[in-house]
Amino acid sequence: MTFPILSVIVFTPIxxxxxILLFPEERKDEVRVTALAAAxxxxxxxxxxYFTYDLDAAGYQFQEAYNWLPALxxxxxVGVDGMSAxxxxxxxxxxxxxxxxxxxxxxxxxxxFAFLFILASGVxxxxxxxxxxxxxxxxxxxxxxxxxxxxxxxWIRTRxxxxxxxxxxxxxxxxxxxVGALAMxxxxxxxxxxxxxxxxxxxxxNFSEQFQAAWFLPVFFGFAVLGGIxxxxxxxPDGHVAAPTAVSMFHAGVLMKLGAFxxxxxxxxxxxxxxxxxxxLIMTCAAIAVVYGAFIAFMQEDxxxxxxxxxxxxxxxxxxxxxxxxxxxxTGAGVQMFSHGVMTALFFAVTGMIYDRAHTRQIPExxxxxxxxPFAGIGFIIGGLVSMGMPGFSGFIAEFPIFMGVxxxxxxxxxxxxxxxxxxxAYIMRNIRDVFFRPMPENLEGHITDVxxxxxxxxxxxxxxxxxxxxxxxxxVPMVQTGVDNILRLLGGA
Amino acid sequence: xxxxPTMFLSILPELLLLALGILLLIVEPFWKDEKRRNxxxxxxxxxxxxxxxxxxVGRPGEPTTVFGGMLRYDWLGFFFxxxxxLGAAITALFMLDHEALGKRGEAYLLLVAxxxxxxxxxxSADLVMLYLAIxxxxxxxxxxxxxxxxxxxxxxxxxKYLLFGAMTSAIMLYGFxxxxxxxxxxxxxxxxxxxxxGQLSLGVALGLVVLIVVGLGFKVSIVPFHFWAPDVYMxxxxxxxxFLSTASKAAGFAVLMRLFVVAFxxxxxxxxxxLAVLAAVTMTLGNLVALKQTHIKRLLAYxxxxxxxxxxxxxxxxxxxxxxxxxxxxxxxxxxxxAAFGVVMAFGRVAGSDEIKAYAGLSRRAPGLAxxxxxxxxxxxxxxxxxxxxxxxxxxxxxxxxxxxxxxxxGILNSIVGVYYYLSVLKVVYLYRMEGENEAAHPIxxxxxxxxxxxxxxxxxxxxxxxxxxxxxxxxxxxxxxx
Numbered sequence: 001m002t003f004p005i006l007s008v009i010v011f012t013p014i015x016x017x018x019x020i021l022l023f024p025e026e027r028k029d030e031v032r033v034t035a036l037a038a039a040x041x042x043x044x045x046x047x048x049x050y051f052t053y054d055l056d057a058a059g060y061q062f063q064e065a066y067n068w069l070p071a072l073x074x075x076x077x078v079g080v081d082g083m084s085a086x087x088x089x090x091x092x093x094x095x096x097x098x099x100x101x102x103x104x105x106x107x108x109x110x111x112x113f114a115f116l117f118i119l120a121s122g123v124x125x126x127x128x129x130x131x132x133x134x135x136x137x138x139x140x141x142x143x144x145x146x147x148x149x150x151x152x153x154x155w156i157r158t159r160x161x162x163x164x165x166x167x168x169x170x171x172x173x174x175x176x177x178x179v180g181a182l183a184m185x186x187x188x189x190x191x192x193x194x195x196x197x198x199x200x201x202x203x204x205x206n207f208s209e210q211f212q213a214a215w216f217l218p219v220f221f222g223f224a225v226l227g228g229i230x231x232x233x234x235x236x237p238d239g240h241v242a243a244p245t246a247v248s249m250f251h252a253g254v255l256m257k258l259g260a261f262x263x264x265x266x267x268x269x270x271x272x273x274x275x276x277x278x279x280x281l282i283m284t285c286a287a288i289a290v291v292y293g294a295f296i297a298f299m300q301e302d303x304x305x306x307x308x309x310x311x312x313x314x315x316x317x318x319x320x321x322x323x324x325x326x327x328x329x330x331t332g333a334g335v336q337m338f339s340h341g342v343m344t345a346l347f348f349a350v351t352g353m354i355y356d357r358a359h360t361r362q363i364p365e366x367x368x369x370x371x372x373x374p375f376a377g378i379g380f381i382i383g384g385l386v387s388m389g390m391p392g393f394s395g396f397i398a399e400f401p402i403f404m405g406v407x408x409x410x411x412x413x414x415x416x417x418x419x420x421x422x423x424x425x426a427y428i429m430r431n432i433r434d435v436f437f438r439p440m441p442e443n444l445e446g447h448i449t450d451v452x453x454x455x456x457x458x459x460x461x462x463x464x465x466x467x468x469x470x471x472x473x474x475x476x477v478p479m480v481q482t483g484v485d486n487i488l489r490l491l492g493g494a
Numbered sequence: 495x496x497x498x499p500t501m502f503l504s505i506l507p508e509l510l511l512l513a514l515g516i517l518l519l520i521v522e523p524f525w526k527d528e529k530r531r532n533x534x535x536x537x538x539x540x541x542x543x544x545x546x547x548x549x550x551v552g553r554p555g556e557p558t559t560v561f562g563g564m565l566r567y568d569w570l571g572f573f574f575x576x577x578x579x580l581g582a583a584i585t586a587l588f589m590l591d592h593e594a595l596g597k598r599g600e601a602y603l604l605l606v607a608x609x610x611x612x613x614x615x616x617x618s619a620d621l622v623m624l625y626l627a628i629x630x631x632x633x634x635x636x637x638x639x640x641x642x643x644x645x646x647x648x649x650x651x652x653x654k655y656l657l658f659g660a661m662t663s664a665i666m667l668y669g670f671x672x673x674x675x676x677x678x679x680x681x682x683x684x685x686x687x688x689x690x691x692g693q694l695s696l697g698v699a700l701g702l703v704v705l706i707v708v709g710l711g712f713k714v715s716i717v718p719f720h721f722w723a724p725d726v727y728m729x730x731x732x733x734x735x736x737f738l739s740t741a742s743k744a745a746g747f748a749v750l751m752r753l754f755v756v757a758f759x760x761x762x763x764x765x766x767x768x769l770a771v772l773a774a775v776t777m778t779l780g781n782l783v784a785l786k787q788t789h790i791k792r793l794l795a796y797x798x799x800x801x802x803x804x805x806x807x808x809x810x811x812x813x814x815x816x817x818x819x820x821x822x823x824x825x826x827x828x829x830x831x832x833a834a835f836g837v838v839m840a841f842g843r844v845a846g847s848d849e850i851k852a853y854a855g856l857s858r859r860a861p862g863l864a865x866x867x868x869x870x871x872x873x874x875x876x877x878x879x880x881x882x883x884x885x886x887x888x889x890x891x892x893x894x895x896x897x898x899x900x901x902x903x904x905g906i907l908n909s910i911v912g913v914y915y916y917l918s919v920l921k922v923v924y925l926y927r928m929e930g931e932n933e934a935a936h937p938i939x940x941x942x943x944x945x946x947x948x949x950x951x952x953x954x955x956x957x958x959x960x961x962x963x964x965x966x967x968x969x970x971x972x973x974x975x976x977x
Contacts, residue, residue: 068962069963069966071967072815072888108858108861110861111857111861111924133887136878137879137883140877140878141877141878141879147917148920151921151924151925152924152925159925160925164914164918164921168910168913168914175910178887179899182887182891182894182902183894185891186895
């Protein structure tokens, strides 16, 4: 029997979380060290999965399948393809950096890391799922710890409101998708006589065009709520702002990809004709999100709100890529998920570092950060370049194909959506100028210290990926393309 | 009538319960003062022993009817019996450290007697037997609910429960007697044959079903027979309230399913729509009213009404998967709700309050208790990896299977409301602070019995929620006995 690497990745965080809960309350350092050890372990394994994925063989690899409830065809089935392997890696990176960033949490760190790790297991579980029931199982596991993490450790002014809003939005979305999934399950049973939640089986279920058109919207949008699709994005900036730094990183960096990924895996891949039927609607919503998100981000004075809305805009690009249903666009969407994940995690990390020291996130009240924390400054600038889609960084590798893919389908949409590039450049550069390079306001003078070594390691790790993929697209693009080929096969070579 | 070994095997749990009750009666007077608590340990240990012995020796094989058609010896009854005994054992652990119940041997005796009645309810195959079993269950519970004689609320609870119970059981008895009048038999399986053969007219049968639903609806607290629940749960001693909301409710469901699926299969579609509407109304009302509650026991009362509604979805589906999912649901629900009431009990006896706002700062005062509460409430809300999640998915799946998509959607909308108020309680526990106090100075110590019970329940909830195949298999075996 081969080493069940995916299962180990999925269960490492939750087991570590349970262990941490058993520690005595006052042993805070032991809690942190255990958390870091588990996160490092998961990161190394996810790097291993990423680099040993066999590009020539493509398809689903590292598969493990066990019966969970044979009577209803529920299985535990994990595996990664070219789409999900980068996301597993992304989760590993964000988990590792998230633990480093959260080192300083003094209020009940034991519970904090335990909940954060339950969340991480849920995320890994969804990305690795090849069984629909299992996907829901892990999806919900990823949702509920968010409530506690935001409500307990979040920003005191909006945390209760934001946490409840976020949880209800996501829960509503997922249960609506669940009804769709159950409908698929029974219809597949009627069509094929096989009672199974296995997604590879459901792909063969020959759903009628009518069925697909009817159920595609609830399933796709049910998940896409978590992907921050307009007009259901409302929870997301509030949630980002209220969450503590590491949770914002997880939230924008990984969780929103969870929504996009599940929408792709369940919505588009299991109901391909439905996707073709409704792609115009997704494209419209996504294009609005891209432009509208960028404009709203431009208007923000709170750094976190700015990044929150920029996430809506960037996730809109992912949805835009998905809606093209062609190879170029889908590949761009796949890379963008990774690229935006590490980029936004970096943004939130740096913002958290600034807030911890200056106790404000209002852009007009900040300044001169580059003189005291040059390392964080450089990190933020690199993130900014990624965000603007500059060549040489991962953002370019992702956004360029998306726009190209859209151009094939609807040139007008590409033109309208590209407005966002200019606006993004404007708010990112304004933010860099104001926060990092103008003279520091007097009241902050002398209070700001440099970031510590753990923060630097976190920033460095993330930047490594953004520049690496920017300079060597072959590290990721061919892999994503193998995943896209599989989607195109389901779409009937469209 | 000749006696065979199977007959005694079929009532083995009941015989053992009777023996336990007699043992309690004999031994208890010899314990004085502090030692009287031992009766609780004896009950809990004895019930667990009964459970183990029944599991080893008393497992049913092919369904048979014993004692002249009075009882049915099958997996359906057996599974429920085990649930009741488990619930009673946990309840005994919770009663141990209750100020007014803990040292009263008669409270434990009443608990065992009620459990005995429930066991017979789950196995009854005859209307007369059924009625006797229901009364055997109810009378000890009336007494237990009003056990705190010096407490006005408890007395009121006991009396209210008695009046409501007597009323509804009278109506049900009327239904039974009419049924006998029309058909000439009280045996469920003979009734089934008669309805099958069309000897009992549909209109009459449907009318009688309504009468019977009144009596059982009271037991499982579905709308509009739920009025007693909040008042009784609030007034009754907390362990008793926990027992009422779990085992007693499950017993009602056991009878409901056997009665309807076995006796009236041919008119199942008519009563399915009645039950579907009742299910929808019950969960909606329970959840909406729960939103406004400020008292934790009232909140749990309305939540348990809502949960009766969810379970009813599976009954209304009238399918094998439906019944299986109900049984599974009840298993998960019993563990979860007992844990919830256990936490309320453990908290209330130290803090002296059951107001939700009194829970502020609990996670700092007692992190372990807070985790137990988190697990129980998230399971009630239907979040994985806890039992409540899979249980809900199964009942919804059963509804979608028989094309009752609307019912599944109503259920899903309701669980969203549920998430809101369960999380609101957890928010108080984890987020809010005790006003002007240092939480570290007000710890909530857990006695040994609570620790044992809560750890067992928490592990059980996780087990049912993750490795659900064996439990589902058992539920399926039980459900199969009805079809």
